[in-house]
Amino acid sequence: MKINVNNANIALTVGTQKQFPKDPRPQIALSGRSNVGKSSLINTLLGRKSLARVSSAPGKTITINYYDVDKKIYLVDLPGYGYAKRSQDSKRSWSTLTEDYFIKNPSSDALKLVVQLIDIRTGPTDDDIMMINMMIDRGIDFIVVATKTDKLSKTALKEALDKLEENYFKGTGIVPIPFSSVTRDGKVEVWDRIFSAISN
Numbered sequence: 001m002k003i004n005v006n007n008a009n010i011a012l013t014v015g016t017q018k019q020f021p022k023d024p025r026p027q028i029a030l031s032g033r034s035n036v037g038k039s040s041l042i043n044t045l046l047g048r049k050s051l052a053r054v055s056s057a058p059g060k061t062i063t064i065n066y067y068d069v070d071k072k073i074y075l076v077d078l079p080g081y082g083y084a085k086r087s088q089d090s091k092r093s094w095s096t097l098t099e100d101y102f103i104k105n106p107s108s109d110a111l112k113l114v115v116q117l118i119d120i121r122t123g124p125t126d127d128d129i130m131m132i133n134m135m136i137d138r139g140i141d142f143i144v145v146a147t148k149t150d151k152l153s154k155t156a157l158k159e160a161l162d163k164l165e166e167n168y169f170k171g172t173g174i175v176p177i178p179f180s181s182v183t184r185d186g187k188v189e190v191w192d193r194i195f196s197a198i199s200n
Helices: 038-045 088-103 126-138 154-169 187-199
Strands: 008-014 027-031 064-069 073-077 111-119 142-147
Touching: 027 038, 027 187, 038 073, 038 111, 038 142, 038 187, 064 088, 111 126, 111 187, 126 142, 142 154, 142 187
Parallel strands: 027 073, 027 111, 111 142
Antiparallel strands: 008 064, 064 073
């Protein structure tokens, strides 16, 4: 499938389960805690500066945003989780919406891959681990992307990646992809995994 990844726009903003599109086109969902860099990843993947808005207030987005890529696939930006200052009602709202996306989505068969983002500086949070375990339990194909690698020196980055593998992913076959929206390292690798997923 040939895709012009620069031909993209935000197609739909969903706030309730009833608004999920009934669309057979492949979906690639992005998951991660608030402020992990999902918007920056989307902008980098699509070669845009501000298609996905990078919020100065972590945890602000509690909707699911569908980005139409060349009318062939959707990049689906799930609400960020784990932001402590968000109200309990808001936390329940995004939790329900995210859960509904995986469980009550009329286009669940169209979900081909989840890109799970983890901040390389802090490693996985409890919420990250819970999300990963949920995807494993439900048989959902996913990759792990370690964001903000430009914030570390080469030596510190290697140590962080080794620690990530040793403490969390050793023996699982999961190999985190180092990514930076500043240097664009990892962009090609992420697209390669996406193209592989939608080709299967």
